[in-house]
Amino acid sequence: MNTPETTMLDSRQTAAQRGLTAWEWITNLLKSPVFIMFLVAIGLLAYGQSQNPNLMAEDNLKIMTRDTAILGIAAIGVGFVIITGGIDLSVGSMVGFGGVMVAYLMKEYGWSIWGSVIGTLVMGAFIGLIHGLFVTKLKMHGFLITLVTMGLARGFILVITESFPITGLTEEFKSIGQGYVYNLIPIPVIICLVIAVLALYLLRFTYIGRQIYAAGGNAEAARYSGVNVDRRIILAYIVSAVCAVVVGIIQAARMGLGHPGTGEGYELLAIAACVLGGYSLMGGEGTVPGVVVGALLIGILQNEMVILKVDPYYHKIIIYTVLLIAITIDYGRRRWRTLMIASVIDSLRQRRE
Amino acid sequence: MESKPLLRMANISKQFPGVRALDNVDFEVYPGEILGLVGENGAGKSTLIKILSGVYSRDAGTIWLDDTPIEPRSPQHTQELGISTIYQELALIPHLSVGENIFLNREPLRLPAMGMVDFRKMHREAERILHSLGTEVAGRTPVKNLTVAAQQMVEIAKAVSQKARIILMDEPTSALSSREVDALFGMMHQLKGQGIPVVFISHRLEEILEVVDRIIVMRDGHRVGTLSRDEATEEKIIRLMVGRKVGLFPKQDAEITEPVLEVRNLSSNNGVRNVSFTLHKGEIVGLAGLVGAGRTEVARAICGIDRVIGGEIRIDGKRVHIHSPADAVRHGIGWIPEDRKQHGLLLRMTVAQNTTMAILRRISNALALMNTKEEKALTTHYVNTLSIATPSVNQIVNNLSGGNQQKVVLAKWLSSNPKILIMDEPTRGIDVGAKAEFHALMSHLARQGLAILMISSEMPEIIGMSDRVIVLCQGRVTGEFKRDSMTQEAIMTCATQFVKLDAFADSITAS
Ligand SMILES: Nc1ncnc2c1ncn2[C@@H]1O[C@H](COP(=O)(O)OP(=O)(O)OP(=O)(O)O)[C@@H](O)[C@H]1O
Ligand SMILES: [Mg+2]
Numbered sequence: 001m002n003t004p005e006t007t008m009l010d011s012r013q014t015a016a017q018r019g020l021t022a023w024e025w026i027t028n029l030l031k032s033p034v035f036i037m038f039l040v041a042i043g044l045l046a047y048g049q050s051q052n053p054n055l056m057a058e059d060n061l062k063i064m065t066r067d068t069a070i071l072g073i074a075a076i077g078v079g080f081v082i083i084t085g086g087i088d089l090s091v092g093s094m095v096g097f098g099g100v101m102v103a104y105l106m107k108e109y110g111w112s113i114w115g116s117v118i119g120t121l122v123m124g125a126f127i128g129l130i131h132g133l134f135v136t137k138l139k140m141h142g143f144l145i146t147l148v149t150m151g152l153a154r155g156f157i158l159v160i161t162e163s164f165p166i167t168g169l170t171e172e173f174k175s176i177g178q179g180y181v182y183n184l185i186p187i188p189v190i191i192c193l194v195i196a197v198l199a200l201y202l203l204r205f206t207y208i209g210r211q212i213y214a215a216g217g218n219a220e221a222a223r224y225s226g227v228n229v230d231r232r233i234i235l236a237y238i239v240s241a242v243c244a245v246v247v248g249i250i251q252a253a254r255m256g257l258g259h260p261g262t263g264e265g266y267e268l269l270a271i272a273a274c275v276l277g278g279y280s281l282m283g284g285e286g287t288v289p290g291v292v293v294g295a296l297l298i299g300i301l302q303n304e305m306v307i308l309k310v311d312p313y314y315h316k317i318i319i320y321t322v323l324l325i326a327i328t329i330d331y332g333r334r335r336w337r338t339l340m341i342a343s344v345i346d347s348l349r350q351r352r353e
Numbered sequence: 354m355e356s357k358p359l360l361r362m363a364n365i366s367k368q369f370p371g372v373r374a375l376d377n378v379d380f381e382v383y384p385g386e387i388l389g390l391v392g393e394n395g396a397g398k399s400t401l402i403k404i405l406s407g408v409y410s411r412d413a414g415t416i417w418l419d420d421t422p423i424e425p426r427s428p429q430h431t432q433e434l435g436i437s438t439i440y441q442e443l444a445l446i447p448h449l450s451v452g453e454n455i456f457l458n459r460e461p462l463r464l465p466a467m468g469m470v471d472f473r474k475m476h477r478e479a480e481r482i483l484h485s486l487g488t489e490v491a492g493r494t495p496v497k498n499l500t501v502a503a504q505q506m507v508e509i510a511k512a513v514s515q516k517a518r519i520i521l522m523d524e525p526t527s528a529l530s531s532r533e534v535d536a537l538f539g540m541m542h543q544l545k546g547q548g549i550p551v552v553f554i555s556h557r558l559e560e561i562l563e564v565v566d567r568i569i570v571m572r573d574g575h576r577v578g579t580l581s582r583d584e585a586t587e588e589k590i591i592r593l594m595v596g597r598k599v600g601l602f603p604k605q606d607a608e609i610t611e612p613v614l615e616v617r618n619l620s621s622n623n624g625v626r627n628v629s630f631t632l633h634k635g636e637i638v639g640l641a642g643l644v645g646a647g648r649t650e651v652a653r654a655i656c657g658i659d660r661v662i663g664g665e666i667r668i669d670g671k672r673v674h675i676h677s678p679a680d681a682v683r684h685g686i687g688w689i690p691e692d693r694k695q696h697g698l699l700l701r702m703t704v705a706q707n708t709t710m711a712i713l714r715r716i717s718n719a720l721a722l723m724n725t726k727e728e729k730a731l732t733t734h735y736v737n738t739l740s741i742a743t744p745s746v747n748q749i750v751n752n753l754s755g756g757n758q759q760k761v762v763l764a765k766w767l768s769s770n771p772k773i774l775i776m777d778e779p780t781r782g783i784d785v786g787a788k789a790e791f792h793a794l795m796s797h798l799a800r801q802g803l804a805i806l807m808i809s810s811e812m813p814e815i816i817g818m819s820d821r822v823i824v825l826c827q828g829r830v831t832g833e834f835k836r837d838s839m840t841q842e843a844i845m846t847c848a849t850q851f852v853k854l855d856a857f858a859d860s861i862t863a864s
Contacts, residue, residue: 206721207713214710217699224658224696225710225765226682284701 033278033330034290041297048304055307062186066254068299069192070247072292074266075273076192076199077243079291080236082274083203085216085283086135086142088240090127091270093153095263098124098248100157103166103258106173113173120245127153128241132234142237150267157260166258177254188250195243200288212236216283272323273298278330297322359384359550360405360436360519365414367400367574369752371744374400376574378414382519385548387541389561392571393594393784394756395742398554399441401571402523406438407431429458435518439508439525441554441755441782442694447497452479454496455511482510487536488644501528501692501778502644502810513540520544521552524755526560527782528691530644530810531845538564556756556784557811558587570594595786604792604818607635607800614655614686614773614804618664621654626828627664632773637795637805639819641812642848647828648808649691652775656681656688668773682711685772689762689779691808697762700751704743705732707750707761711769735764738794740787756782763791767798774798775806780814792818812841827851 029035048055074091081088098120105116127149134145179187203209214222215229215236223229247266252258277294279286301322305315358381367375375397382388390398403409405416407425416423418434425431428438445454452475453460461478463471476492483490488506496504505528512520526534541551541564555561561568568585570578570593578593614632619625624647632638640648653659655666657675665672668684675681681688690696699707709716709728716731717723732746739760743753750761759782766774780788795818799805809815815822822839824832824847832847 202721205723207717207723208721210706210710210713210723213702214699217701218695221696221699222710224656224678224688224690226679227710227713228679284699 034287034293037276037278037290037293037297037326041293041300044297044300044304048300048308052307055304060303060307062180062184064299064303066186066188067303068296069186069189070250071266071269071273071299072192072295073188073195073243073250074247074270075277075291075295076195076288077240077246078267078270079274079277079279079286079288080199080203080212080239081142082271082279082281083212083216083283083286084233084236085219086233086236087271087281088131088142088146088237088244089267090131090146090149090153091240091244092263092266092268093150093157094124094127094241094244095248095251095266096157096260097127097153098245099252099262100161100166100248100258100260101245102249103169103252104160106169107166113170117249120249121242124241124245125238128238129234131241132230132237135237136230136233154260154264161258161260163260165260167256169252169256169258174253174256177250177252178256188254191246191250195246196288196292199239203288208232208235213284216285218284269298269319272319276323276326358382359419361417362401362405363415363417365401365404365416366412367397367404367409368412371748373574375404375411378571378574378576380405380569380576382550382552383567384550385545386550386566387545387564388550388552389565389568390552390554390571391556391558391561391568391590391594393742394760394782394787395754396571396594397574398571399523399754402438402521402552402554403440405431406436406521408440432515432517436521437512437515437517437519438521439512439523441523441527443501443504443508445496445504445507445511448495450476450493450495451483451490451499451507452476452492454507455479455482455514457511459515479510482514483507485536486510486513486540487533500644500649502530502533505529506533506644509537509540513544517549519550519552523554524556524782525553526555526557528778528810530642531812532643534560556782556788558590558785559813561590562587572596591785594784604637605796605800607637607796607820609636609820610634610802612667613669614806615667615670616651616655616664617667619651619654619661619666620663621650621659622662623650623653623659624828625650625654625659628825628828628830629664630823630830630833632804632806634802634804635799636820637799637807637818639815639822640806640808640825641815641822641844642825644810645827646825646848648825649777650828651825652688652777652806652808655775656686682769682771687711687766687769687771687774689766689774689776691777691781693759693762693781697765698750698758701749703747704736704741704750704753704761705729705746708732708735708746708764708768711765731768732764735760735768739764739791756784756787759783760787767794771803773804773806775808777808778810779807780809780811812844815844816841824848 054060074095078088078091101123102116102120105111105119106113111119131142131145131149134140135142176187181187181190203212211222211227212232214227215232219229248263251262273294274286274291276297277286277290279291298319301319302315305318310318360382362380365375365378365380378401380401392398400409404411405425407427407430416425423434456475456479460470461474463469479492483506486506486509488503490499490503496507499507505525509525525537529537544551553565562585566582568580568590569576570580570590572594580589611634612631613634617629619628628651630638640651642648650659654661655675657677657680666675667673673684675684678688694700699710705728708731713723716727729746735741736743736746741757741760741764743757750758753761763779780791783791795805807818816839820836822834822844823830824844826848831850832844834843
């Protein structure tokens with residue numbers, strides 16, 4: 001019987017294999033939709049720069065990266081739910097809820113900054129837990145229960161604010177949204193990077209992440225392999241809600257007030273970023289680098305439209321047209337497999353062999 | 354035999370990334386013959402069938418039907434050309450009924466002008482076809498409620514009722530017991546009588562020898578030989594398939610010690626009635642019975658998938674309550690399910706990711722970090738032991754051949770190192786060579802103290818591997834045999850006990 005030490009290859013063979021894997025790594029990168037999206041984002045920047053040099057000026061870069069980071073946080077969160085094959089429509093309302101709640105706790109109850117932030121995060125996590133319980137225990141589709149929250153949370157913040165913004169937040173709190181590290185990097189960007197790294201670690205390197213993918217790929221097979229699918233789905237909804245609340249807190253700090261209208265329509269933008277980043281709404285697919293690139297693309301596009309003075313009425317049309325083009329290409333590619341680049345690479349590889 | 358083939362394929366080649374699945378293969382089917390197509394797992398049989406039926410496009414080669422070159426564009430298209438196919442992986446629509454699946458796209462109409470479907474007629478007709486295949490299933494049952502074997506029979510019914518000119522069957526018998534197989538062979542002879550050729554793929558060589566007129570053998574994407582029925586022997590086929598001799602693996606005796614799993618009067622909400630048996634350390638117990646006898650249901654009840662409504666389960670003498678598969682895994686029970694596509698595999702994940710699915714926690718540290726080196730080493734080990742044909746451990750499982758997918762399911766549960774291993778048709782779709790190796794491995798594991806409960810529809814496997822056989826019929830235990838007293842006839846008698854009674858009762862009420 002064979003032993004696990006079957007990796008005893010002679011040195012030449014290993015070298016050849018290493019060469020092959022490096023080559024494969026490059027071709028896989030070139031073929032990957034995420035990389036292509038990244039190139040598109042760079043191209044977009046270059047185009048904008050050629051039209052208006054202010055695009056890459058420091059001031060605008062700060063704005064652009066901050067906007068992108070904020071969208072990125074929400075998108076990473078909802079991405080967890082999408083991987084499990086569900087959807088979270090409450091992201092926008094939860095952004096509003098987070099912003100109003102953190103301001104409310106500070107102003108009405110006089111809680112400290114950290115107390116209010118943590119209190120708000122806990123509330124977000126609790127709502128995520130409720131979503132997860134409905135989805136797993138009642139077998140309700142995430143679409144329904146988060147649709148309900150979308151309405152309820154927005155209604156709730158209208159009631160407690162009576163639709164007036166909560167103002168008068170401290171400078172210290174505002175720095176969460178407006179501040180910089182080394183006077184250069186916006187704090188939201190740092191927060192987004194930390195969240196992205198944590199999400200990457202969780203999804204790619206831990207068994208918990210593997211189980212989240214499995215829950216979305218084939219829940220039944222995963223369950224029969226001893227995976228606690230329910231727990232992973234609940235975790236995904238919690239992550240999504242918490243990320244949305246984090247975005248809400250940042251937005252409140254950035255505007256210096258808890259505005260009840262914050263985050264309207266944000267869920268669609270976040271889902272769009274996931275889809276641009278290669279997430280499948282059927283579940284089981286998607287990576288953190290993908291969703292970051294997706295958010296980047298939307299962030300750059302939005303910023304560029306402002307800088308290039310595109311009529312604001314056209315912003316939505318342009319963003320969703322880009323989305324339409326991207327998903328059409330992606331689905332077409334999956335359908336017919338042979339996008340030009342892929343076939344060129346394949347023929348190159350065959351020549352090598 | 355007629356001299357002119359009805360269907361001819363020449364110089365067919367097909368390349369997948371990293372795998373040359375078919376290399377210059379010729380293939381021909383004569384009118385009114387039953388043609389056997391054999392070869393190891395991954396030899397390219399299914400790929401050939403799928404090219405012929407328009408699922409895959411070919412890289413090179415020509416296909417003629419009746420001397421006219423054809424260009425199979427899609428499964429619908431080839432169906433119109435008169436080629437009907439039973440695919441290796443079942444392709445029924447789970448939520449539709451048996452009748453709706455069989456008559457999909459050609460529903461009998463009541464008011465043709467309004468497109469109104471005559472459901473009564475459809476279901477009755479479906480039941481009639483299935484009955485002629487020796488299977489009794491209600492026409493309105495949703496397909497998802499059927500066992501794999503019954504689904505397979507529905508697939509067969511669908512294909513034979515299409516009035517095709519050629520029928521391709523990719524491993525139709527892998528989940529069937531001898532009774533259904535006999536009915537299928539009857540049907541094949543009937544088709545043959547009408548001049549309709551059948552291409553039959555199977556890894557059960559005794560079936561091949563029983564029914565076919567001619568055999569084409571494939572290996573590594575090549576056609577390596579053709580045998581006529583008269584010259585073919587099991588040994589010759591194997592020599593061509595594998596290039597070496599493979600014998601049946603004789604089971605070695607293991608020391609059978611204390612009881613590990615005790616099942617007492619177990620009843621479930623899914624048709625298990627009062628089942629009792631004991632499984633000892635080092636023992637292989639076979640669970641025999643006809644399709645629908647409740648063998649899979651016993652496994653599901655033990656693993657906490659179906660609800661237990663009576664009786665008890667003891668592990669190592671202690672009573673346990675298993676409410677979910679996760680509980681079962683915690684108690685050291687592994688379960689190799691019958692339906693690999695639905696229950697066994699994450700088709701879009703890799704070989705390595707599937708292999709470690711049941712032991713993720715064990716290969717992770719306190720920070721939940723997975724040890725990918727260990728994952729790779731472990732998977733490589735099983736890829737070699739079970740000879741899984743895959744370009745790498747990072748291949749997507751969906752891209753493997755059927756038999757190799759099955760081996761991945763085996764690898765998953767073998768690597769989990771359980772105390773009790775329940776196997777439901779573990780060698781379904783696995784080739785002779787790998788099967789012998791797997792049987793050797795089973796025997797080896799039993800000697801190390803593993804308790805194995807094996808469900809199998811293949812009588813030689815049951816008789817060859819089991820220390821003890823328990824026979825089920827309609828959810829009840831109807832017989833038990835020790836190794837020295839088990840014979841095929843005795844087992845079959847017990848397996849059909851109530852069936853005969855029922856038939857008797859039917860005849861009384863009918864008269
Ligand atoms: N979609 C695919 N993508 C990549 N490789 C594939 C794909 N389909 C099949 N292959 C490879 O082609 C080879 C032939 O596969 P095929 O399914 O034809 O084998 P088979 O003879 O039917 O085997 P089995 O007896 O296990 O069903 C295998 O090595 C398999 O890994
Ligand atoms: Mg096959």
